[in-house]
Every structure is written in C-alpha cells, then in structure tokens.
Amino acid sequence: MKKSGGRGLFVGLCIIPTTVLFTLFMVVPTLEVFYYSFFGGFSKYNITSKSFVGFQNYIDLFTNSTIAPKFIGTFQNTILLIVLVTIITFAFALVYAGILSREKIKGQNFFRIIFYIPNILSVVVISSIFFNVVYDSDIGILNSITSLFGFTVQWKSGNEVVIFSLAIAMIWQAIGYYMVMYMSSMAAIPESIYESANLEGASRVRVFFQITIPLVWTNIRTTLTFFIISTINLSYLFVRAMYGSRAPESTYVLLYYMYEKTQDYGRAMAIGVITFLFSFLLAGIVNAVTKREILEF
Amino acid sequence: MKKVLAMILSVLMVASLAAGCGGNTDTTEGTTDPTATSEGGNAEVSGTIVVKAIETAYGADMWNEIKDAFEAAYPGTTVELEVSKTLETTLANEIQAGNYPDVVHLATNRDAKITENMINNMQLRDLTGVLSLTNPGEDKTVGDKIIEGFTETNATNPYGDGKTYLMPMFYSPCGIFYSANLFEEKGWTVPTTWDEMWELGDKAKEEGISLFTYPTTGYFDAFMFALLASTDKGIDLYNDVTSFKEGVWDTEEARQVLDVIAKLATYTEPTTTENANDIDFSKNQQLVIDGKALFCPNGTWLPGEMADSTPEGFVWGMTAVPAVSADKNPTSFTFLEQIWSPQGAKNTAGADAFIAFMYSDAAIDIFAKYGAVQPVAGIADKLEGDNKTFYSIYDNGATAVMGGFVATTDAGVTPADAYFTPVNQLVAGDITVDEWLAGIKDANTALGAAVISASEEATDAAA
Numbered sequence: 070m071k072k073s074g075g076r077g078l079f080v081g082l083c084i085i086p087t088t089v090l091f092t093l094f095m096v097v098p099t100l101e102v103f104y105y106s107f108f109g110g111f112s113k114y115n116i117t118s119k120s121f122v123g124f125q126n127y128i129d130l131f132t133n134s135t136i137a138p139k140f141i142g143t144f145q146n147t148i149l150l151i152v153l154v155t156i157i158t159f160a161f162a163l164v165y166a167g168i169l170s171r172e173k174i175k176g177q178n179f180f181r182i183i184f185y186i187p188n189i190l191s192v193v194v195i196s197s198i199f200f201n202v203v204y205d206s207d208i209g210i211l212n213s214i215t216s217l218f219g220f221t222v223q224w225k226s227g228n229e230v231v232i233f234s235l236a237i238a239m240i241w242q243a244i245g246y247y248m249v250m251y252m253s254s255m256a257a258i259p260e261s262i263y264e265s266a267n268l269e270g271a272s273r274v275r276v277f278f279q280i281t282i283p284l285v286w287t288n289i290r291t292t293l294t295f296f297i298i299s300t301i302n303l304s305y306l307f308v309r310a311m312y313g314s315r316a317p318e319s320t321y322v323l324l325y326y327m328y329e330k331t332q333d334y335g336r337a338m339a340i341g342v343i344t345f346l347f348s349f350l351l352a353g354i355v356n357a358v359t360k361r362e363i364l365e366f
Numbered sequence: 367m368k369k370v371l372a373m374i375l376s377v378l379m380v381a382s383l384a385a386g387c388g389g390n391t392d393t394t395e396g397t398t399d400p401t402a403t404s405e406g407g408n409a410e411v412s413g414t415i416v417v418k419a420i421e422t423a424y425g426a427d428m429w430n431e432i433k434d435a436f437e438a439a440y441p442g443t444t445v446e447l448e449v450s451k452t453l454e455t456t457l458a459n460e461i462q463a464g465n466y467p468d469v470v471h472l473a474t475n476r477d478a479k480i481t482e483n484m485i486n487n488m489q490l491r492d493l494t495g496v497l498s499l500t501n502p503g504e505d506k507t508v509g510d511k512i513i514e515g516f517t518e519t520n521a522t523n524p525y526g527d528g529k530t531y532l533m534p535m536f537y538s539p540c541g542i543f544y545s546a547n548l549f550e551e552k553g554w555t556v557p558t559t560w561d562e563m564w565e566l567g568d569k570a571k572e573e574g575i576s577l578f579t580y581p582t583t584g585y586f587d588a589f590m591f592a593l594l595a596s597t598d599k600g601i602d603l604y605n606d607v608t609s610f611k612e613g614v615w616d617t618e619e620a621r622q623v624l625d626v627i628a629k630l631a632t633y634t635e636p637t638t639t640e641n642a643n644d645i646d647f648s649k650n651q652q653l654v655i656d657g658k659a660l661f662c663p664n665g666t667w668l669p670g671e672m673a674d675s676t677p678e679g680f681v682w683g684m685t686a687v688p689a690v691s692a693d694k695n696p697t698s699f700t701f702l703e704q705i706w707s708p709q710g711a712k713n714t715a716g717a718d719a720f721i722a723f724m725y726s727d728a729a730i731d732i733f734a735k736y737g738a739v740q741p742v743a744g745i746a747d748k749l750e751g752d753n754k755t756f757y758s759i760y761d762n763g764a765t766a767v768m769g770g771f772v773a774t775t776d777a778g779v780t781p782a783d784a785y786f787t788p789v790n791q792l793v794a795g796d797i798t799v800d801e802w803l804a805g806i807k808d809a810n811t812a813l814g815a816a817v818i819s820a821s822e823e824a825t826d827a828a829a
Contacts, residue, residue: 110775112479129778135812136778197645206640225646226639228796313644315582317790318783330783333776 102345106338119335126339139330140340143321146232150304150322151297151351153236158243158296159289165244166251167277171263181252184245192242192303196310199238200225225311231320235307239300247292254288255281290359294352301348323347414444415716419471420453422703423667424536428736435728436720439502443716454478466710468717471535473703474521475770481532482773484708485524486818490531491707496718497530501726508725513760516741520605521702521769532704533721536738537768539684539700539759540588540665546683548657558696559688560626567633570660576635579659581647586627586786587770588699589663589687593623595767596689596697608771610814615807622690624806628799631792635659639790648672655680663687665701666756684756686764698764702741777809777816784809 106126111119130140165184169177187195203210204224212221224234258281266276282289305324308316314329321330327340419429426449433445450456453472458480460467474481484490497509497517509517516522516534523530549556552573557563567577580586595604597619606614614620635658641649651672653659662668669682686696705724707717723729730740734748739757746758760766771781784805791797 112776133778135808139778200645206637223640223794226642226790226794228791228794311643311645315584315643315787318787330780331776332780336776336778 099345102338102341105335106342107335109333109335111334112332122335126333126336127343129336130339130343136336139318139321140326142318143323143326146320147301147304147322149232150236150239151300153233154239154243154300154304155293155296157236158240158247159293161240161244162247163251163282163289166248166255167281169248170252170255171273171277171281181249184248186245187242188246190242192306193310195238195242196307199234199241200311204234226317228317228319231317235304235311235320238307238311239303242303243296247296250292251285251288254285258284286359286361290356293359294355297351297355298348301344411440411715411719412442413713413716414446415469415713415720416446416467417448417469417471417720418453418457418467419447419449420473421449421451424733424736424738426450428732428738431732432724432729435726435732436723439723439726439728440719443719445720454480461708461710464710466708466712468711468713469705469707469720471703471705473535473701474532475701479773481704481706482818484706485531486773489709490524491709491711491714491717492529493531493533493707493718493721494529496533496722499718499722501722504726508722511725511742513741513743513745515766516702516768519768522704532706533724534702534741535705535724536703536733537700537741538666538702538739539698539756539766540585540592540663541684541686541698541756541759541764542589542661543654543664543668544661544683544685545654545657546681547679548660549683556683556685557688558685559692560690563688564629564633566660571633575657576653576659577633577661578630579635579638579650579653579662580642580789581650581662581664582642582644583786583789584782585663586789587782588665588701590623590627590785591699591767591770592687592697593626593690594620595699595765596687596691596694597622598691598693600694601767604767607810608769610772610774610810610817612811612814615803615810619690621803624799624803626690627789628792628802631789634793639793642790648675666753669752682752682755684759686759686762695763695765697767698759699767702768771813773818774813774816775818777812779809779812781809781813 105119107121107123108119109122109126129136131137165180168174169181174180190198202208204212206212206221206223206225209224211224215221222230224230262280262284263276266280271279301323304322305328308320308322308325309329312320316325316329323340323344327337327344331337331340417429417433421429429447429449433447436445437443448456448467454476455478457467457470457472458478461480461484470481472481474485497512498507500507512534516537517530520526522532522534524532544556548554554566554569555562557566563577570577580589591604591608594607595601597603599617599619603614603617603619607620635650635653638650638653638659641647648671650659651662651664651668652675654662655672655676666684669676686698688696705721707714707721711717724733725740725742730742730745731748733740734745737753739745739749739753746754746761749757788797788802788805792799792802
C-alpha cells in the first residue's frame, strides 16, 4: 500500500507540468473563446472596452440583416467544401489505393510517390502552383486547354466557379496522403482471403467492395473524422494563401470569415464557438452513421 | 490517491483561471487613470522624450537620424525612440496600461484603428500651438512652412473646430498612372475630362488596348474619394460619404460617381478581375507597363514596386482623377501619415519641440533622403526623378483630398467590402449599378449606426 502510494505521488508529480501547460494553453484559451463570445464592442486592440451582450452575437449571426446573409453563405460554402472534397478525395484515394496495392502495374512505386508529393508541399506552395500555373488566365493549364474549344473560364474570380477551384486544389492535396494510409491497411489484409475469393470466381470490383473496403473500414472511419475536421482548417489556409485578405465572397469559409472579415472580437469568438460545436457535431454524426460490423456474413 | 491527484489538478486549473482574470482586472484599472496635461510649448525643453513611430516602407533608419539631429539641436534632451513594424500591438497594451508615450507617429486608416480610438476618446493633445513654434536657427514658424490646406482637413483637425490635433507628416498622392512612352508613341494626349477619357477609350479599343485596369478593388478608395470630391457638391459629398451620413447615397451626385466607375468597368481589361487579389495584383500593374491597358489608379509607390519588371527607358506618367462635374478641377486623394501626442504625455514641452522639429530644414532633408515626403513648401525641389513629377500634382492645379472613413464599430460590413469589392462583379457583369448602389445604401445605414461617437464629457473637454 505504502509502496503504491509513493508511486502514485511520483506519477502525479510527473504529470503536473504537462497538466499545467495543457490547462494554460489549451483549456483556458478554449474556455475564453466561449467567455468572450458573450461580449461585444471590442477588438483585439482594445479588449478592455468590452461590454456584456449575452447571446446577441449569436443572434446577430443568424438574424441581423447585414451579417446573417454573409454568415449563412459562409456556412454553406464550408459545408459544400466538406461534402464535396470528402467524397471525391475518399473515392479517389480508395480506388487508387486498391489499384496500387492489388494490381500488378508497372511503376507502382513511382505512382505512389507522385500521388504522395502534394502532401509534403506546404499549402502556400500548392496555392501558388494552382494560382499561377493551373488557374492563371493567360498561361494557366486549364485555360490553355479550354481555349482549344474556344472558351475560357475565370477560375479565380468567376462567382460560381471559384469554390470549385478551391475544392480541386484541396482534393489534389489530400488524395496522396489518404491513399498511402489505405494502402498500408490494405497490405495487412491476409492474402488467403483474396485467394479464396478468386477461387469462388469473384470479380475484381466485387472483391474491392466486399473484401477490401469492409476490412479497411475502421481505418476509413478514423480518417473520415480526421479529414472532415482538417477540411475546416485547410479550407481557411487555402483561401488565405490564395487570396490574402481580398477573397471573393463566394470563397468565404467559417474560419476565414472569422479571422478576416470580423473586427468585433466578441462576434468572431461566437463564430469560433459555432465552428467548434459544428466540428464536434459533425465528428459525432460521422462516427454514428459509419458504425457497422466489420465482418458481414 | 486518485482523489488527491484530482484535487491538485483542479486547484491548478482554478488557480490558472484566476491568474488570467487577475491580469485582466489590472489592465482595466490602468486605462481609467486620467493624466492631466499642461499646454507646454514655450517651456524649457529638457529631459527624456518618449517617441514611438511605426516603421513603414521608408524604413527605420531615418528615425534614428532624426533622433540624433534632435538631440544635437536640443542639448540635454534624450529621445527614447521605438520604431517598429508591429508598434500597434505594443502601443495598444501600453495605452491600456496608462503608460503613454510623448509622441506617436501613427496614421489613421490602419486596421488597428489606434489613432481613431484616441481621436474618439478625445485623448489627443491640441497641437495648434506647435504651428506657431519656430525651430532653432530658423525664422519661419512651423505653420508657415506647411503647405496650405494640409492642416485644415479632418485628417488633422478631427473635431472641425479649427484646432489641430494631428500634424501632417508624410503624404503620398494617388492618381491615375500611365505609360508616358505609349502616349508619346501614339500621339495621344492625357485626358482631363471623362468625355475625353471615353473618347480615348474607344480609340484605344480599336488598337486592342484597354482603357483601364486596377490592381485590386482596394485601390478604389482613393479613386472614389477623388471622384466624390469633384461633383457639383464638392468636398461636402466626400465628407458626408466618409461619415456615413444618412441619405447621402440617394443624391444625384453620388449616383454620378458610381455611373462613372460603372462605365469605366466596361472599358476594363478583361483579365483584371482574375488578378485583382493581394497575391496577383502586380500582374494588373504590369498591364500598363506592357501597353495592354492605358490607366491604372495607384499611388506614388508604384514605380518602386514595379521596378524589377519595368524595362529601361520606361517613363511613368501620373495624372489627377478627372472631375465628375465640368466646373471642378481634377482631384487627387493623398494618403497622409500623422504624428500626434497623447494627453497622457509626461514631457509635453519636449513633445511639442520634437513635433515642431519634424518640420525643421534638417529633418525635412533627412526624411526626403529616404523618400518620405512632407507637405512643406518647396518640397518638390528636393525630390528627384519620378517623385518630382508625382509630388507636383497639386502645383499643377489638382485639388487635394485627404482623410478617410470615420471609425466605426464592427457593423458586419466594411466600407471596402460594400463599396469597392463589388467593382470586380461589375466588371464581370454579375451585378448592375443599381444592385451595387443598394448594397452601398445598406452598408451606409449599418455603418452610420455604428459610428463611434465621442462621449459627452470628452466633447466638453475638447470644447
């Protein structure tokens, strides 16, 4: 008893520094976001002039005639990006992973590296690749192709187009990383299962959907949650790196709107709280709807 | 054991929370500490003068030279100088803690709005007395040296009571830039009215050159201000717009300004909107150098910014914005940096002497050497090359406009977003002038309600 008490004390002492740091730099700031969201009339340069406004910041975001349309539009953009980017990225990542790990094709490693490269580039580099090489109106790859057919598209400022330009860059960036993740878990599937499927005469597509996908399902679930949450962050980074502080309104995403377009600290914090809760909710929903038995008979 | 651990941890959590709160209360108390001031000016100048200056494109070196020159002119004084690009962050904290510097060089129209807050809270010292000071070894007063008009607008006299609270430091006129070479080559003359402008636009179109481009929509502030000041209503319309006066956008004159920009949108180089962002804007500026567009609204910094991609022999031209009304002069908005002294300043006599010293011949020369140009008589003679042309814009008959939007709290919309950003959509044909105007009207109402008005007792203090 005495011995284990001493060990407990030791363990306690050991985790104190981490706990203090974690509390100071994670818990307190997070709580402060909630706290400040109930105040108004101050910016980061005059925090002392704040006054308590209750839930007014939240009400403004959804009902104020000037703010609400922008905020709701921003929310819609964010959701569109989450849905679009997630679906396409996962579809491509899974198919590519399936092909590269199951099929015998020449230059497998080459493709693996090619697909993975975007992931080691920083968002700033990717943004400038897309902005200057792919989307540029004069020398861009896409407009060089479309001009063969006699039309050009304004990839960077056209109102309905820009959000998709953003999505393309995000998908391009993410596919490789998730592909490698799935390849590693596909490699862990025992070869014997595939052999027996072969003997039963299952087609490749059937094998992919009925053996490969179910057996990497836990991996898909985890990465899906990660991905959705990181999309909220990444979309901000992309918009910020591509447009600086002058993004077209059709590319506003939650964090961008919070950081660039809200001077009122209290309202910005309210957007922060909504983003925070939204991420949690989304992660919860994704977790719930993807829950299933790994092995189905 | 678990309980003890849990208790230690929760005590820590509470303690750290309390520590956070404690810090906050301290700073709150600090700001409510009013410091009395005396109108120095003729008092003996001595001791330490605390000077804070924002470092802009001109660099920090010139301020160090100014410090040395001042200390040489006033033996026995020490200038405690801080020049920093991130001055606003530290300054905001110091002001909140009641720790005021004696002199601050920080302009209005910056994101942090510290200067605006000082104006709104009536925390600036009246510097009218500085205008009648004379620098050591000179016979002209400061007021006599400053170009007429620069100490008479709301950029320096924010309360409109004839008293100067901010002194005009560096100015940078904006206008429309063009390639002087191209105009010479084609034998075209630079238009001075909008009718001539449209005529030239059609002529240029035949040769495959667009009339107009712009770096980003942000550059429409200076451009629109110049237009607003040149309608039949003159400077009043500009003042009403920048102070978000109710109904100002219902006037015929305001509509004329938007119509000019809308017509200009139809003459705009088609790839402009694609590159009208903070990253690619120089591609738009390059259009003028490459002879693909004739005019681009900009400021005096443009030639320096584009120096790397400007071919040798290229000559920039700059002209004022043609007037909307036939009876008015072309107009040019100028950015103006101000220097001021807070009411909490401890060494007021020193502050006044230092600010006056900014207009001494020695200081003017030092600033001019670094390209920082002050509104003092004969300044154009001290400049060379392009700058000499640009800064003589007012000598050539253009009307000067300066200042900017009054400070507001966050109304959910910024003037930039409602007034200038839609120009991109206008050029792309996504919106009409009416839709643009409707958005501006909404923003004007929202911003008008959010204008930070000075508290009553502060108004009394100033009056």
